[in-house]
Amino acid sequence: MSNKILTKKALIPGQTSMLVIDCPQIAKKAKPGNFVILRIHEKGERVPLTIADTDHEAGTITIVYLVVGKSSALLETLNEGDIILDVCGPLGKPTHIEKSGTVICVGGGTGIAAMHHIAKGHHRAGNHVVAIVGARSKDLLLFCTELDCFCPELLIATDDGSSGHKGFVTDVLRERLEKDKNVSEVVAIGPVPMMEAVSKVTKPFGVKTTVSLNSIMVDGVGMCGACRCNIGGETKFACVDGPEFDGHKVDFNELRMRLAQYKEQENVSMDLFRRDHG
Amino acid sequence: MVNKQNFTPTRTPMPEQPANVRNKNFSEVALGYSKEEAMAEAARCLQCKKPLCQKGCPVEIDIKEFIKHLADGDIPSAYRTIKETNALPAVCGRVCPQENQCEGSCILGKKYEPVAIGRLERFVADTFDSDSACEMITGHTACSLPNEQFKVACIGSGPSSLTVSGYLAARGVPVTVYEALHEVGGVLIYGIPEFRLPKSIVAREVGALWSKGVTFMPNYVGGKTLTVQDLFDDGFDAVFIGVGAGLPWFLNIPGENLVGVYSSNEYLTRINLGRAYDFPKFDTPAPKARNVAVIGGGNVAMDAARTALRLGADNVYITYRRTKEEMPARLEELHHAIEEGVQLELLTSPIEINGDENSHVKSMTLQVMELGEPDDSGRRRPVPVKGKTKELEVDMVILAVGTGANPVLLEATPGLDLNKWGYIVTDAETGETSIPNVYAGGDIAGGSATVISAMGAGRRAAKTIADKLGV
Numbered sequence: 001m002s003n004k005i006l007t008k009k010a011l012i013p014g015q016t017s018m019l020v021i022d023c024p025q026i027a028k029k030a031k032p033g034n035f036v037i038l039r040i041h042e043k044g045e046r047v048p049l050t051i052a053d054t055d056h057e058a059g060t061i062t063i064v065y066l067v068v069g070k071s072s073a074l075l076e077t078l079n080e081g082d083i084i085l086d087v088c089g090p091l092g093k094p095t096h097i098e099k100s101g102t103v104i105c106v107g108g109g110t111g112i113a114a115m116h117h118i119a120k121g122h123h124r125a126g127n128h129v130v131a132i133v134g135a136r137s138k139d140l141l142l143f144c145t146e147l148d149c150f151c152p153e154l155l156i157a158t159d160d161g162s163s164g165h166k167g168f169v170t171d172v173l174r175e176r177l178e179k180d181k182n183v184s185e186v187v188a189i190g191p192v193p194m195m196e197a198v199s200k201v202t203k204p205f206g207v208k209t210t211v212s213l214n215s216i217m218v219d220g221v222g223m224c225g226a227c228r229c230n231i232g233g234e235t236k237f238a239c240v241d242g243p244e245f246d247g248h249k250v251d252f253n254e255l256r257m258r259l260a261q262y263k264e265q266e267n268v269s270m271d272l273f274r275r276d277h278g
Numbered sequence: 279m280v281n282k283q284n285f286t287p288t289r290t291p292m293p294e295q296p297a298n299v300r301n302k303n304f305s306e307v308a309l310g311y312s313k314e315e316a317m318a319e320a321a322r323c324l325q326c327k328k329p330l331c332q333k334g335c336p337v338e339i340d341i342k343e344f345i346k347h348l349a350d351g352d353i354p355s356a357y358r359t360i361k362e363t364n365a366l367p368a369v370c371g372r373v374c375p376q377e378n379q380c381e382g383s384c385i386l387g388k389k390y391e392p393v394a395i396g397r398l399e400r401f402v403a404d405t406f407d408s409d410s411a412c413e414m415i416t417g418h419t420a421c422s423l424p425n426e427q428f429k430v431a432c433i434g435s436g437p438s439s440l441t442v443s444g445y446l447a448a449r450g451v452p453v454t455v456y457e458a459l460h461e462v463g464g465v466l467i468y469g470i471p472e473f474r475l476p477k478s479i480v481a482r483e484v485g486a487l488w489s490k491g492v493t494f495m496p497n498y499v500g501g502k503t504l505t506v507q508d509l510f511d512d513g514f515d516a517v518f519i520g521v522g523a524g525l526p527w528f529l530n531i532p533g534e535n536l537v538g539v540y541s542s543n544e545y546l547t548r549i550n551l552g553r554a555y556d557f558p559k560f561d562t563p564a565p566k567a568r569n570v571a572v573i574g575g576g577n578v579a580m581d582a583a584r585t586a587l588r589l590g591a592d593n594v595y596i597t598y599r600r601t602k603e604e605m606p607a608r609l610e611e612l613h614h615a616i617e618e619g620v621q622l623e624l625l626t627s628p629i630e631i632n633g634d635e636n637s638h639v640k641s642m643t644l645q646v647m648e649l650g651e652p653d654d655s656g657r658r659r660p661v662p663v664k665g666k667t668k669e670l671e672v673d674m675v676i677l678a679v680g681t682g683a684n685p686v687l688l689e690a691t692p693g694l695d696l697n698k699w700g701y702i703v704t705d706a707e708t709g710e711t712s713i714p715n716v717y718a719g720g721d722i723a724g725g726s727a728t729v730i731s732a733m734g735a736g737r738r739a740a741k742t743i744a745d746k747l748g749v
Contacts, residue, residue, distance in 0.1 A: 265563035
């Protein structure tokens, strides 16, 4: 297990990067929907990141991250040839993929990367994949070229209208669902408000909706319950029971509250990092 | 026959950090005997013809023999004797519930205080200065040469797997240990806090095993990164499953997902494995609180409560539904916790956790209990006092109400027989599971128990494997 960074690519400079990491043992087993837990240095914390792609033959996995705090900022300081101390996975249940017809995959922010892996899985299973991606503006869109390769429909929404529809992904999704009554599933991955909004849009259409929850994790193997969430009144562990759940059953409010619980410490950590790294 | 010359009714006290000092640091509480103190305590042993203490020890250490050597000041012989059956004496001497095991059976204890066997075992393990890894693992200077024709895998790196690796490595069998977390040692690392078991003790044992040909592979999740079948495909002769019982139980009461409610596993993993007590030097954030309630009465509850005190909480309560007498925790741990300032809320059972407008814990509603008739286990059953509840103002709740079998590996292992509680069924004699050449031991084969019983199970399986391989 080398965990060596083979390729690093800035997708949105200073904000979002993509790493291709040499992890043959994980690449061999990884499926769309799985994630890994990384620890970057000796004093590091364990952070979950979705596997955005795998190359079974090359023995690599791809991850995409947004620089939001200390650990992702630290990850951003690494370069090609550097080693990530710990990479653990593949974790979580893989996405349930079967040939079902038309599947709409909605992605927002770095979530587009994870969505891309799942969309690819649906495409390989023979589904007609509609990709809907959204960002604030054109420069912040990810994976459009890759998605374009296998998605017969790639629909874009930007807040400022610099590309595609001016507005939210949910507008595009609603319109698409209105004209096609045969959509078998909607998959949404991105920020919590976006996944919640997508679930609200699909509800009246009665379309099966899958969301991938990004709750706080520690071990990622089901031994602590830090990632627990409320799914239709039942407590589930996102790391082993998910991370994908029925969007119509998720208590998004609770998820939001639990995600914010370390705000204060996260700021302390980030301030120290800025002080030390300029 | 009482050795009158050396006989003293009370045991030699062990120095420890004063309670008001230690409740602010994570250094070890009990400081250990000096050689003089250890020899004086060893001299209290009556050297019984038929020693009951040995029967009380789950791995049947020849206690009488090692104490005799120690009384003579011969530490190497004492160490060798212990190592005949116990792989991790420095650990066991610290964390075993001796009062229910060896010391509970000591004949002196019938009238006076039993011999402090645990403290003596700890002294010998801490003091013996081994020349080689082989000597540290076995107590002997020579071990079998590595025999590359065999290979055995362990899944999980807790006490049971460490025992399996030590036993087989001493016989020349190369062992590979796969661990899901990034650090080796299982509950010894993520669960038991530094102030009871310094991590350096575990690191020393693991280091000796490395130098004897045991390979540790962290970040390998059994059932995810690899399966049991993968290991056989890879040419392993036998697989030992020692993945523990790491699935935390919750109570399913309202408010359990509020911010500030933790499983003891999460709380302790953050602090111990993540070194969150040293945040922000270490990146894992430590949960902060002024008033903490820990639910449960076992050793894990004590560990969590004492940890919360050390992290600066003003009030730490242990809420338990029975009384002090029924608590499953070691007496010593309970005693230490109270000395350090932990408060007991006995005969109470939580029925609801209440939150503020930010979904943060602000209080807990407790049902007041009383003791009724004895149940199947002989303990008096707690019964609710109708209509009587009380409110405890807390901003953190830690649930230490037990753990179950984690299904991640089990679900990925077809053909593995489980009992009705989800634990792996093993042959009592051999430790073998329903799959040939797959063995299991420790908590995953019996439910939450002790470090020493996990080691006993590891030893049993390792013996069977060694016999089958003919080493």
